[in-house]
Amino acid sequence: MKVLGIVxxxxxxxxxxxxxxxxxxxxxxxxxxxAVMSGNFCQRGExxxxxxxxxxxxxxxxxxxxxxxxxxxxxxxxAGGFAKGAIWILKSTNVVTDIVFGSESGDLDFLxxxxxxxxxxxxxxxxxxxxxxxxxxxxxxARKNALRRYFEFSGELNPLEVSKIEKSNDILGLEYVxxxxxxxxxxxxxxxxRVGAEDRDxxxxxxxxxxxxxxxxxxxxxWDKVAESVPTVSYEIIKREIESGRGxxxxxxxxxxxxSVLRLSDRQTLSRFYGFSEGIEKRFLDCSYKTxxxxxxxxxxxxKRFTLSKIRRLSLYAFxxxxxxxxxxxxxxxxQYLRILGFTEKGRKILSVIKKKAxxxxxxxxxxxxxxxxxxxxxEDKRFSISPDLFEKQILLDIKSTAIYNLLFTKQSERxxxxxxxxxxxxx
Amino acid sequence: MKVLGIVxxxxxxxxxxxxxxxxxxxxxxxxxxxAVMSGNFCQRGExxxxxxxxxxxxxxxxxxxxxxxxxxxxxxxxAGGFAKGAIWILKSTNVVTDIVFGSESGDLDFLxxxxxxxxxxxxxxxxxxxxxxxxxxxxxxARKNALRRYFEFSGELNPLEVSKIEKSNDILGLEYVxxxxxxxxxxxxxxxxRVGAEDRDxxxxxxxxxxxxxxxxxxxxxWDKVAESVPTVSYEIIKREIESGRGxxxxxxxxxxxxSVLRLSDRQTLSRFYGFSEGIEKRFLDCSYKTxxxxxxxxxxxxKRFTLSKIRRLSLYAFxxxxxxxxxxxxxxxxQYLRILGFTEKGRKILSVIKKKAxxxxxxxxxxxxxxxxxxxxxEDKRFSISPDLFEKQILLDIKSTAIYNLLFTKQSERxxxxxxxxxxxxx
Numbered sequence: 001m002k003v004l005g006i007v008x009x010x011x012x013x014x015x016x017x018x019x020x021x022x023x024x025x026x027x028x029x030x031x032x033x034x035a036v037m038s039g040n041f042c043q044r045g046e047x048x049x050x051x052x053x054x055x056x057x058x059x060x061x062x063x064x065x066x067x068x069x070x071x072x073x074x075x076x077x078x079a080g081g082f083a084k085g086a087i088w089i090l091k092s093t094n095v096v097t098d099i100v101f102g103s104e105s106g107d108l109d110f111l112x113x114x115x116x117x118x119x120x121x122x123x124x125x126x127x128x129x130x131x132x133x134x135x136x137x138x139x140x141x142a143r144k145n146a147l148r149r150y151f152e153f154s155g156e157l158n159p160l161e162v163s164k165i166e167k168s169n170d171i172l173g174l175e176y177v178x179x180x181x182x183x184x185x186x187x188x189x190x191x192x193x194r195v196g197a198e199d200r201d202x203x204x205x206x207x208x209x210x211x212x213x214x215x216x217x218x219x220x221x222x223w224d225k226v227a228e229s230v231p232t233v234s235y236e237i238i239k240r241e242i243e244s245g246r247g248x249x250x251x252x253x254x255x256x257x258x259x260s261v262l263r264l265s266d267r268q269t270l271s272r273f274y275g276f277s278e279g280i281e282k283r284f285l286d287c288s289y290k291t292x293x294x295x296x297x298x299x300x301x302x303x304k305r306f307t308l309s310k311i312r313r314l315s316l317y318a319f320x321x322x323x324x325x326x327x328x329x330x331x332x333x334x335x336q337y338l339r340i341l342g343f344t345e346k347g348r349k350i351l352s353v354i355k356k357k358a359x360x361x362x363x364x365x366x367x368x369x370x371x372x373x374x375x376x377x378x379x380e381d382k383r384f385s386i387s388p389d390l391f392e393k394q395i396l397l398d399i400k401s402t403a404i405y406n407l408l409f410t411k412q413s414e415r416x417x418x419x420x421x422x423x424x425x426x427x428x
Numbered sequence: 429m430k431v432l433g434i435v436x437x438x439x440x441x442x443x444x445x446x447x448x449x450x451x452x453x454x455x456x457x458x459x460x461x462x463a464v465m466s467g468n469f470c471q472r473g474e475x476x477x478x479x480x481x482x483x484x485x486x487x488x489x490x491x492x493x494x495x496x497x498x499x500x501x502x503x504x505x506x507a508g509g510f511a512k513g514a515i516w517i518l519k520s521t522n523v524v525t526d527i528v529f530g531s532e533s534g535d536l537d538f539l540x541x542x543x544x545x546x547x548x549x550x551x552x553x554x555x556x557x558x559x560x561x562x563x564x565x566x567x568x569x570a571r572k573n574a575l576r577r578y579f580e581f582s583g584e585l586n587p588l589e590v591s592k593i594e595k596s597n598d599i600l601g602l603e604y605v606x607x608x609x610x611x612x613x614x615x616x617x618x619x620x621x622r623v624g625a626e627d628r629d630x631x632x633x634x635x636x637x638x639x640x641x642x643x644x645x646x647x648x649x650x651w652d653k654v655a656e657s658v659p660t661v662s663y664e665i666i667k668r669e670i671e672s673g674r675g676x677x678x679x680x681x682x683x684x685x686x687x688s689v690l691r692l693s694d695r696q697t698l699s700r701f702y703g704f705s706e707g708i709e710k711r712f713l714d715c716s717y718k719t720x721x722x723x724x725x726x727x728x729x730x731x732k733r734f735t736l737s738k739i740r741r742l743s744l745y746a747f748x749x750x751x752x753x754x755x756x757x758x759x760x761x762x763x764q765y766l767r768i769l770g771f772t773e774k775g776r777k778i779l780s781v782i783k784k785k786a787x788x789x790x791x792x793x794x795x796x797x798x799x800x801x802x803x804x805x806x807x808e809d810k811r812f813s814i815s816p817d818l819f820e821k822q823i824l825l826d827i828k829s830t831a832i833y834n835l836l837f838t839k840q841s842e843r844x845x846x847x848x849x850x851x852x853x854x855x856x
Contacts, residue, residue: 259835260685292841
């Protein structure tokens with residue numbers, strides 16, 4: 001049995017995603033396809049434009065059989081943490097045989113070689129890395145420079161190839177490959193060459209526009225262009241959500257929430273949160289007082305070392321109170337559950353297999369999470385090795401992030417906080 | 429030298445306030461008039477409709493010589509804490525000889541007698557109080573019942589008179605008298621019979637409308653009615669503020685901020701805040717998840733024991749993180765500084781006297797607060813007995829509350845957080 005696993009955000013599901021899914025299926029010819037999808041908040045440090053429930057529904061109507069939620073603490077991390085959480089989940093199902101990811105270079109051997117260097121840290125790579133960081137480069141840039149210099153030294157690869165990991169899909173792909181190696185996950189990787197616009201390209205490029213460009217068109221209400229760039233199913237569900245007042249949601253909708261939490265904070269409190277060190281906590285505080293809106297705030301904080309995405313993620317860490325200790329435990333012990341956002345009739349079959357074989361407990365309804373923890377603790381065949389405390393913290397963060405997300409809905413009556421308790425998986 | 433002290437909110441300054449000030453001056457014939465005014469947040473647990481700087485300016489242009497800010501931690505308390513903070517400040521100036529307050533009953537002897545009972549707690553008053561609380565009455569109602577029964581027993585007063593302390597001005601007046609007794613503040617109290625509408629009367633009553641009714645007209649943009657109910661100076665400054673995008677500010681503008689902070693909180697965190705006991709923390713959490721707006725949230729939490737004002741105050745305590753420990757220390761050790769919001773040319777004279785005589789240091793600019801603390805600690809004649817830690821916590825709360833208040837301004841460019849650092853006293 002072949003089971004294809006993919007990692008997605010679908011923010012929102014567009015023609016490029018549809019193409020990627022079709023190609024991936026052509027390559028693997030799987031019996032089932034499973035997706036790990038970020039929840040209501042995404043890797044860019046922003047809320048998704050429509051809710052995780054709606055995005056899961058689109059995925060299920062577009063050829064995915066089961067959608068698992070990537071817990072917030074992994075979804076809102078840099079490429080390394082994001083990939084680790086997602087690959088960990090795919091591995092834990094114990095059914096995934098193949099993973100396909102989008103790649104600008106399509107050069108899997110290159111990515112595997114780099115991943116190996118990053119894991120094994122052969123000399124003089126660690127020295128080079130320290131040197132580049134000392135020069136004041138951001139982590140991704142320092143790493144790129146150190147790799148280039150390492151390959152100049154070792155001759156294993158052409159150093160010029162290192163420029164490949166400048167593109168967002170290859171950066172993520174590298175982390176997928178690396179996470180699988182680290183987790184000793186024997187899975188077949190494949191790449192699909194990306195079509196159309198790059199992720200960061202905000203300009204509308206017709207049929208194959210980036211998710212960023214599609215979001216811009218949704219926000220501008222240019223429904224013709226949305227229709228041109230996303231499949232019909234996606235278009236209809238996006239429209240339904242927005243017409244019912246459940247979006248479009250943007251980070252700007254959190255402007256006063258985030259600025260108020262920062263203005264109420266202090267250096268000591270901020271410095272407990274992940275990523276707040278080297279005086280960045282003071283800059284966050286000062287900028288929150290000096291500026292009057294999020295855009296100016298981000299520009300005020302931004303520096304060579306701190307990209308916009310990173311600053312957005314740090315802002316969410318401060319807002320949601322994500323401590324360094326918690327995030328690091330999560331990266332060490334991994335996701336603690338498989339939360340099902342939805343499945344198809346066909347997906348039901350693979351789910352019943354996952355239920356028997358998975359190394360993580362399945363959550364179908366958040367309201368039951370305490371029972372799930374109890375069951376894991378009583379589990380006699382020791383299939384699950386969860387940390388009850390971490391489990392609770394991870395799922396409460398998911399629940400709270402939904403409670404916050406819903407406050408951002410345009411229609412007041414949709415702003416209830418308990419959707420995660422009431423929602424059951426979407427069945428298509 | 430006679431110095432009149434009054435305690436005000438001026439939210440906003442209306443014809444009733446003008447009348448009260450005129451009468452007070454007729455009674456006392458003072459050389460100077462000093463006001464203690466709540467800052468950007470008021471006793472009802474709401475932000476003021478226009479900022480403390482604008483309200484101070486109106487006061488100074490309307491016959492007040494010096495305006496001190498009542499620190500947030502006292503301004504946003506029940507009548508007892510509010511009065512204690514305000515009277516403490518008036519006492520600490522060491523110049524105030526007379527205090528005038530509005531009163532529905534105008535019966536100062538009655539208020540003094542009741543205050544004495546509350547301070548001395550003669551038997552069987554404490555027993556009666558416990559009995560009434562056990563019946564499930566809110567604190568004010570339990571106290572009224574216990575007083576009635578006490579006077580039935582002692583015969584010192586006609587028990588029917590107790591109904592007087594149902595009216596908001598008499599409730600506050602009682603607390604002013606009691607605080608002065610407790611602080612051993614030998615000051616001459618006088619009352620001015622209230623004219624026109626009662627505080628809680630939301631209906632517009634023409635010339636003498638309540639502050640609540642005036643705020644309603646401001647929010648509705650009925651400028652004719654505003655002009656009818658407030659003096660010209662007040663009208664012009666209110667209009668100026670609103671036209672420049674600095675208001676009108678309402679608690680509803682904090683809706684998402686407050687609901688998000690509550691949804692992110694938990695029982696353990698909430699139970700550290702003042703007033704969160706007896707399971708009210710669970711009700712706050714549950715209601716924040718179940719409801720979609722502040723109005724429904726307050727109704728969800730409300731009960732016989734918890735009035736709307738109290739729930740609003742508790743919401744602000746949770747939002748600003750005001751712990752039981754901090755508030756109780758404040759009530760025990762009092763305000764730690766005299767923050768000047770503004771003064772007139774005439775007021776300059778009494779200020780120079782206060783500077784020499786006061787038992788609390790004067791703050792003219794928040795940016796200097798650390799220097800002021802240092803100076804107090806070096807103070808050789810031991811005039812000031814401040815707690816440096818409490819001083820800092822009190823003033824940081826004032827500063828933060830302004831940073832939050834300004835986020836509520838209608839015009840984005842006015843939403844800077846550092847106004848309290850930059851503002852110097854208004855001089856009229």
